[in-house]
Amino acid sequence: MRDINKIAVLLFVRNAYEESKYKQLVKGESSKNVLLFKYLNKRIVNTVKQTNYDYFVIDCTNQHGDSFAERFKNAFKSIFEQGYDAVISLGNDTPQVSSDTIHEVVHQFKNHDVVVGKTNLGGAYTIGLTKYAFSKCSFESVDWSTSHVVESIEKRAIFQGSSYVQLATVYTELNTHSDLKLFIQLLIEKEISLVEDYFFLGLIPPVNHHYNYRQLKMNALQIGVTEIRGSPAA
Structure with a gap:
């Protein structure tokens, strides 16, 4: 060793x-x-x-x-x-x-x-x-x-x-718009679980996705996830 x-x-x-x-x-x-x-x-x-x-x-x-x-x-x-x-x-x-x-x-x-x-x-x-x-x-x-x-x-x-x-775990990489859409879809389908779900879900307008955006927002707030307003500190 x-x-x-x-x-x-x-x-x-x-x-x-x-x-x-x-x-x-x-x-x-x-x-x-x-x-x-x-x-x-x-x-x-x-x-x-x-x-x-x-x-x-x-x-x-x-x-x-x-x-x-x-x-x-x-x-x-x-x-x-x-x-x-x-x-x-x-x-x-x-x-x-x-x-x-x-x-x-x-x-x-x-x-x-x-x-x-x-x-x-x-x-x-x-x-x-x-x-x-x-x-x-x-x-x-x-x-x-x-x-x-x-x-x-x-x-x-x-x-x-x-x-x-x-390492055993394979993670989803973000390089293109398609990658981001896939990542968000995996969040929606609960294939990926992150505390920051709501931040990512807000990046692409809900009209582009087939999900109940309002309900997802309520779910996020219920588990203590808060909306990120403005830019994170640099």
């Missing part, structure tokens, strides 16, 4: 305005799109704060490198250079990620050097690396921005001799 004591979380994100340029989750409503990404960025920070782990937000203002692979690698490197034994990366595009996700990755570090959580699109909602795995990892060999991200990470881990594990 390896000795992994000092662990940090890497939040590798764009700020809400930059993100909204690349992803139109809410079509035709730029202000609502920015609001969504502000919310998602704030949410992932609050999720990490529920744990006792140090965290680092590395966004477009402090990312370095010409390619995604280079910027992502440099983000990990900057944290490992501060003496951490392992780093857990999270993005903002999988709202189902919780503090339990982080604890599960930490638990897997007891026996594995590479820990990955897979999305429904084949991407990774979390990548955890020990310092050993990072020292041998080739970020350029991963098929980033494809449906083969997790598959290529696994192949690379096996090739470099790092012990690998994939």
